[in-house]
Amino acid sequence: MIRAICATVVACGAISLPAGAAPLDVKIGYLGRADRTETISLVEMPPGNDGIAGAQLAIDDNNTTGKFLNQSFSVEDVRLKDQDDPAAATMQLADRGISLFLSDLRADMLLKASDAGRARGLIFFNAGAIDDRLRQQDCRANVIHTAPSRAMLADGLAQYLVWKHWTRWLLVVGSHAPDKLYADALRRSATRFGAKIVQERVFEDTGGARRTDSGLVQIQSQIPLFTQSAPDYDVLVAADESQVFADYLPYRTRDPRPVAGSAGLEPTSWDAALDQWGAIQLQDRFERKFSRRMTPLDMQAWTAVRMIGEAVGRIGTADPERILDYMKGPDFSIAAFKGRKLTVRDWDLQLRQPILLADGRTVVSVSPQEGFLHQFSELDTLGIDRPETKCQLK
Amino acid sequence: MWLRLVLGMALSALLAGEAGAFTAYVSNEKSNTVSVIDTEKWAVTKTIKVGQRPRGIAYTKDQKYVLVAVGDDDTIQMIDTTTNEVVDKLPSGPDPEFFTQGPDGKFLYVANEDDNTVTIIDIARRAQVGDVQVGVEPEGMAVSPDGKILINTSETTNMAHFIDTATRQVVASVLVDARPRFAAFKQDGSELWVSSEIGGTVSVIDPVKHAIKKKISFAIAGMRPEPIQAVGINLTRDGKIGFVALGPSNHVAVVDGTTHEVKKYLLVGERVWHMAFTPDEKYLLTTNGVSNDVSVIDVGALKVVNTIQVGEQPWGVTISDR
Numbered sequence: 001m002i003r004a005i006c007a008t009v010v011a012c013g014a015i016s017l018p019a020g021a022a023p024l025d026v027k028i029g030y031l032g033r034a035d036r037t038e039t040i041s042l043v044e045m046p047p048g049n050d051g052i053a054g055a056q057l058a059i060d061d062n063n064t065t066g067k068f069l070n071q072s073f074s075v076e077d078v079r080l081k082d083q084d085d086p087a088a089a090t091m092q093l094a095d096r097g098i099s100l101f102l103s104d105l106r107a108d109m110l111l112k113a114s115d116a117g118r119a120r121g122l123i124f125f126n127a128g129a130i131d132d133r134l135r136q137q138d139c140r141a142n143v144i145h146t147a148p149s150r151a152m153l154a155d156g157l158a159q160y161l162v163w164k165h166w167t168r169w170l171l172v173v174g175s176h177a178p179d180k181l182y183a184d185a186l187r188r189s190a191t192r193f194g195a196k197i198v199q200e201r202v203f204e205d206t207g208g209a210r211r212t213d214s215g216l217v218q219i220q221s222q223i224p225l226f227t228q229s230a231p232d233y234d235v236l237v238a239a240d241e242s243q244v245f246a247d248y249l250p251y252r253t254r255d256p257r258p259v260a261g262s263a264g265l266e267p268t269s270w271d272a273a274l275d276q277w278g279a280i281q282l283q284d285r286f287e288r289k290f291s292r293r294m295t296p297l298d299m300q301a302w303t304a305v306r307m308i309g310e311a312v313g314r315i316g317t318a319d320p321e322r323i324l325d326y327m328k329g330p331d332f333s334i335a336a337f338k339g340r341k342l343t344v345r346d347w348d349l350q351l352r353q354p355i356l357l358a359d360g361r362t363v364v365s366v367s368p369q370e371g372f373l374h375q376f377s378e379l380d381t382l383g384i385d386r387p388e389t390k391c392q393l394k
Numbered sequence: 395m396w397l398r399l400v401l402g403m404a405l406s407a408l409l410a411g412e413a414g415a416f417t418a419y420v421s422n423e424k425s426n427t428v429s430v431i432d433t434e435k436w437a438v439t440k441t442i443k444v445g446q447r448p449r450g451i452a453y454t455k456d457q458k459y460v461l462v463a464v465g466d467d468d469t470i471q472m473i474d475t476t477t478n479e480v481v482d483k484l485p486s487g488p489d490p491e492f493f494t495q496g497p498d499g500k501f502l503y504v505a506n507e508d509d510n511t512v513t514i515i516d517i518a519r520r521a522q523v524g525d526v527q528v529g530v531e532p533e534g535m536a537v538s539p540d541g542k543i544l545i546n547t548s549e550t551t552n553m554a555h556f557i558d559t560a561t562r563q564v565v566a567s568v569l570v571d572a573r574p575r576f577a578a579f580k581q582d583g584s585e586l587w588v589s590s591e592i593g594g595t596v597s598v599i600d601p602v603k604h605a606i607k608k609k610i611s612f613a614i615a616g617m618r619p620e621p622i623q624a625v626g627i628n629l630t631r632d633g634k635i636g637f638v639a640l641g642p643s644n645h646v647a648v649v650d651g652t653t654h655e656v657k658k659y660l661l662v663g664e665r666v667w668h669m670a671f672t673p674d675e676k677y678l679l680t681t682n683g684v685s686n687d688v689s690v691i692d693v694g695a696l697k698v699v700n701t702i703q704v705g706e707q708p709w710g711v712t713i714s715d716r
Binding site: 061064065068069278281284285306310313314333334335339340341377378379 | 489507508510529530531548549550551552553555564567569572573592593594618620621623642
């Protein structure tokens, strides 16, 4: 439409924007996972377009804005299996002129893709991997993280539990590697904010199907048995990213105690129930477009694509190096329906963000909690702060 | 002679009484009500039940109605100002939040957040007469004093769109800071002020050049920048003072309209959204969404002089002009 107006109005300068005239076509590559994770709850099964749907909605939002700026945006979706080579997939997209990438790949695959892309100046937005090592020893100068880290999630939960004076935790950890990493983050948070882990138990994954026709009869007696004879505790905190047992805990513990972590009250970047700070508008447009609710991965991808749109709109170029510099700088921020501006930590390229605490039906609270202070930004009470970072960006 | 004296006294008493007695209507977003405030008694005289999620609220130019956008009912209700009852409604389009009128009060311009549209309604005919496609999540609305330009701000696109009210075309767009919420013209049309909630700034725009000439930022001693979120703006008729509601920082900034320097921060209730002057500009009322009250600012003294409890989560306010 703007083009039409420009044609009739003599002075196109009426559109007082950095790149008013020259059309700009911005292509984004999306590196997604081909495999689907199994969940205990049928309603939590990730949809086939988890993540990419958020990116596509943000493309629409960028294009609505772009029509006033003569900018257009598109995303190309590539799905990789565990055995596929992410470097090769990245190079194929790069050969077609793509230099901005979103990823919801696992940490090791993301690193292969981003390291392969460095020589060609490609930049990556990690929308999926919460591993702290990607923000610490394995951080990269060409990878920005819109997914919160495990440390941020654990800190967001710990602040709320401490605010509630639920400071005695029974920690139950799954037997898979990501579960152990989540437990590490929870232990760190407990120490930071003054909670005590009264005991730790490991829930071994002995295999087997998550759904059986015999149903829940056995679980109803297994979980009380597993949680009996514990020292006095206020809350059971579960570390079960692999979705083997945590969802079986609520209402089945031996003692009547709330459950948090991987079930019950869960820390997250987004919840379909969030309706404040204008979020209902985003939830509505997402549901209209995709006929389903918006997941955390959708939101992390939406945020990444909006960050690209925001940067390109402000600086008038899609040059990845300029975008990266702008995002690291003091002038960049993104509004993402969390009640405050989100900015990028310059020491590890993690997007600062509040952490929602949701129980699957409502948003119970949002961290940082009141009273957890910080000399620069209260958002930096969540996750690895500048003085403790092991990241050396290069 | 005697009669004339009595009449004269009665008249002056009446005038003195009238000087302070205006009526303010406050929309209470959570309780689905509108509180009616007498600005002489500084008290709520009536609470009107309205539709769901009332936010934008304004008198019609003829003062016969107060219009209130009830977003969750997808309409704008009309309250009769003599009976204080909801008597009619306007076809606003989906999820109306905020609206404005031109100087002649013929058309109502409504921001429909959900579908990137500004809807134009003929108030007398109660009918939609057009729409304009704008950026993502249209929110703030203002009409230039000469009625020729309609401003709409889009919250996710982060622009102020200039719309020609005759052709209903977007003629220019100006990028501002994140989540622009509110737009206000100086009465002489020389400046347009646009607040950015997440950006925490007010952009002062030259409406002829379509260019930002000054960006006002805010800093309150002892407070982090995050809660300082600019929302409502009210400028005095002479353009000498601008008041800016700063949301969860619980303060209203007093800005010099000429130099654009912040002169003072006034502590009001919690989460201050919108404001309205009494017509004599002696007082400015603010809606405080979290503390459920309205603060009264003495404009001459620049002091908060009163607080009135209203319904739950007050959002918008409009005051009669006589």
